Amino acid sequence: MSRTKRYEQLRDLLAERIHQGVYRCGDRLPSVRQWCQQQGVSMTTAQASFAALEAEGLIEARPRSGYFVTAPVNNTPLPQRSQPEQRPVHVSRWAQVKALVVGSSPQQIRHALANGLPDLRARTLLPLQRLLTQSQRQASLTHFAYDSLAGDAELRHQITHLMSHSGCMRHQDDVVVTTGCQEALAIALRLLTQPGDVVAVDSPAFYGAMQMLEARGLKALEIPTDAEHGISLGALELALEQWPVKAIMVTPTCNNPLGYSMDDQRKKALVELARRHDVAIIEDDVYGDLAYAAPRPRSLAAFDEDGRVLLCSSVSKTLLPGLRLGWLAPGRYRDRALHEKYVSTGSSATLAQSAVAEFMARGHYARHLTAMRRQYRLHRDQMRAWVHQYFPEGTRVSVPSGGFMLWLELPERFDSIALNQCLVEHQLGVAPGPLFSASGKYQHCLRLNFASTLDDITHAAVRTIGDCAREQLARRPESKAIRIRHDGDKSSSTSGLI
């Protein structure tokens, strides 16, 4: 990552200025000659930086006129701070989550915008494919014995190295390899809670984590969360004073679905708050390594001094989810974490562990992360531009600091589940907002995945979704009123429903 070339630095600088709105869509950029004088580089270097941006579709060359910004940059407002129910509630919504995760086929475009898949076609993943084949060919059958319970030692070593980039220093014996981040989260929850307990969560939150609460019979206490700054520490403190909270479960870096990363100061304050109330924190860091900023933001675990932060992550968002390879750094709960791992799935599959360890050790992982961060940042801007262009007026959009998820907040009368019904005939779909809430909030919100190539098909898909959303909003008051009349309740006024 340190070997960034000069032209790449200039390319990034230009891109950032475009994203900051210094140059807007349609603006002419400085000429190549001006640019190389300003930056003190050769014409070749300056030209290369423009060519790179052109290849990415951010700018275009017009003959005899120079370079112009093509990606429209917008100032669409951020989603508002969430206002969930401020009391512990049981989670439901399995039917809708199931529709999203059961039998989903990644080939369908329908799924591509709704699901949680990273870009699996990235060139920087190819060495992993080779290493997997190589490991498989070289592995004797005895390699497929039960692995040691904590996982492959070399992989755990590489994971501690990776964690150190987030400021979290742990020994490889303090890492337990798991079957994806999902198992890490599930183990952490089982370590800390009994059925009926209350868990404080940021809101909206990853639906997989919500469903875990449901399955364990836990109550979710959803804390107001801001699309820029993350979970409200004030509201959390009040909640900790008021309710017997057994654990705090948050995604403070490259949050799914909101995209924010809490800053260091607020992360430190969150850990301190948990310490004062003697509560453990489950930190979902699964998108943390995809932060666009380098070095990546620190994890909560980096501020943890007494082992109360249980860090959960995986390679499902950075490499290949089908490897089912994650990890848990369980802090002070290590021994019980091993027990929970044992009774959950026994040891982990052996082959993928050694191939991924090798992929990391050879530096492929760092190179891959650099490429993906860059790709996803560009995709973020393109996707935000499309949303701005095609979605109804009043739509608010997140500005993710990493990862590949966009959160949209439409006018309050909008219904994202009805949108999905309308999108079936187009073979399209989105992740509807209520999945991300224990109490069925966020009906007017939805999440879009922008990991894969933003080609004409995706462009058309986003336009179609935007059109359907507009149509729904245009129709909505009338159709709702009709439905109510069918139900025989004539007293409800239309406006009361919105």
Next chain:
Amino acid sequence: MSRTKRYEQLRDLLAERIHQGVYRCGDRLPSVRQWCQQQGVSMTTAQASFAALEAEGLIEARPRSGYFVTAPVNNTPLPQRSQPEQRPVHVSRWAQVKALVVGSSPQQIRHALANGLPDLRARTLLPLQRLLTQSQRQASLTHFAYDSLAGDAELRHQITHLMSHSGCMRHQDDVVVTTGCQEALAIALRLLTQPGDVVAVDSPAFYGAMQMLEARGLKALEIPTDAEHGISLGALELALEQWPVKAIMVTPTCNNPLGYSMDDQRKKALVELARRHDVAIIEDDVYGDLAYAAPRPRSLAAFDEDGRVLLCSSVSKTLLPGLRLGWLAPGRYRDRALHEKYVSTGSSATLAQSAVAEFMARGHYARHLTAMRRQYRLHRDQMRAWVHQYFPEGTRVSVPSGGFMLWLELPERFDSIALNQCLVEHQLGVAPGPLFSASGKYQHCLRLNFASTLDDITHAAVRTIGDCAREQLARRPESKAIRIRHDGDKSSSTSGLI
């Protein structure tokens, strides 16, 4: 399996007669000429059947005298019917289980006799290695997306085919692929119980299942179990009348550790008993396909008419545990099973599923099972012979009907955990009896694995373990008395301790 050649049939017939004690160690077998006249086969065929048995070490040729039986066959008595605590108790013993499963290295002979590994060096596994490499090489990276939650459809189809051999007819949509049998059992338990509930189990029982009860805060109600007939249906019925049992968890076929297979009549009665008391049954069938008899015994699920039997299995005992590939046939609990699977580990790893499906579809799995059943049966007899030869007088030994585990019951004053301490210096170890009980019973019992080649090293190891056991028994009354004296309790008589 149907293409067994004539000489193989004769080989098996001879082997069975030896095991039945018709020919005992040192006896001369019929001459080749007599044998071919008796059986109406050619000299070549008769000669081939002797040669095969000689290659297996069961008989030996003595020049100018004929063939003689070498494997000593013994009539060591079976372990007695267990008499566990007949009240629900919490499970403990994690420390000892951890010693067995954490950081265990399959290379160590210490581990080989104590662990749960099948023979990973079997030639009939080689096609699987090729298929794994081939799948890996041919798989594009998009193959590593999240799999559908229930697992690979082709694999589920093959699994239903396999289950049909045990008389259990289920559709592939009624199968959920899991991360090993461990996850299948864990999901089944979570479906049926809440912390504090009572689960009836056969006793002794697999320590992994015991630890699951512990982790979920369940109480085990251990039911007396017979080394020949399995769980006592009378005792179970009394227990169901007396306690609020939420699930029955049993391993009725090729039981681990006792080795018995319940007969059809008793299996049917067990399912009927569960129906009358409206209790679900978790059936661990992980060794069932390794039954020495062909066709394999029926599963409990085969007698299940209302979906109350949740069948759990995997390829960890038949193929490679490091693949972490198992399944759950959850009966009437399918939808909730998918939910539990989702919140446990999400979908399963993709690659191993397609390779194993192909291994099954091409008939390799059936061929492999045939070879392993035969190998394990021969190993069973050799291991029983060694135990008879080297272990203390009064040792009782199971006669497994399948799988690769032997259960030994020594005189009551014997301590298997102390034995393991004594074996450390020899770099040896066994699975001590108390791991298999919730209430710490079976201190005088132990389990030996006989999956791998029974070579000189293993022979010497069994002899050493036998010697250590003898020494302990010879020393035991005296050393216990001394310890008591150190504790200051001089009133206890030595004999009272035994």
